[in-house]
Amino acid sequence: MIWGVLQFPGSCDERDALNACSLLGEARLVWHEERDLSGVDAIVVPGGFSYGDYLRAGAIARFSPAMEGVAEMAAAGAPVLGICNGFQVLCEAGLLPGALLRNKELRFTCRQVDLIASPLDALTPPEGGQTNERRDRLSIPAKHGEGRYYAAEEVLDQLEANRQVAYRYASEHNFNGSARDIAGVRNEAGNVVGLMPHPEHAVDPLTGSTDGLRVFEAVAAAGAPA
């Protein structure tokens, strides 16, 4: 699988994302002015401050030529992963539901958080009716000032019913005030996933956790390569 990692003016996590993707396949950077994404099977929209986050985080990046290509790939079922600012971009672009608001304490926060993944294949509760905490729990870093997930109540109900909540903050780890502890969501088809914490910073034992790789693997498995 060939991963394309978007690069906007103001992106800052594209190198780590490129490194994470290259552990799973081939990977290259995609400059924001590239409209033609043929030859790329999967997309990562990385973290940072695209276009300075002017107006609202992700609001201007969504109009870039590369994002037009990403929208086409998303519609075709290709795996698309948005991380932090990339999640904000995907929400602004309407490829994922909801929006990200200022953290409830108004602080930019950088800390290791525990997430509970709810994989698509968990459509029926596993044996015993319990999720496997050891298997589904991830420890990865989060660092953002605008990560409070918000959607209208009826949209949240729908997301839960459709199994579109991909990641939740574990108990006591929802530091930003996200609705229903939501850290990441997926689209209805399941091939587009966005989350605020940073799996690309947790792929090497040197940094304490390799749980982030599982996020990339899950996204790759959820989408059909374009």
Add this chain to the structure above:
Amino acid sequence: MPRARVLIRPKEGILDPQGKAVERALPALGFEGIEHVHVGRMVELEAEDPERLAELCEKLLANPLIEDYEIQTL
């Protein structure tokens, strides 16, 4: 060219920590009796065709999921 001003504010009912922080700071400065503070944005612009401003607000200036906007032509 016709001038316009667009006011963008958080939708009612959405937690607005910025407004709350300003509100909490006021008593310490001696401003009593001020409530329901909300912080938004203002965009000033000149538009050849002010009829298209609503579309511009929907698509870019505001995020209709979380913000209300008000267009004032000047």
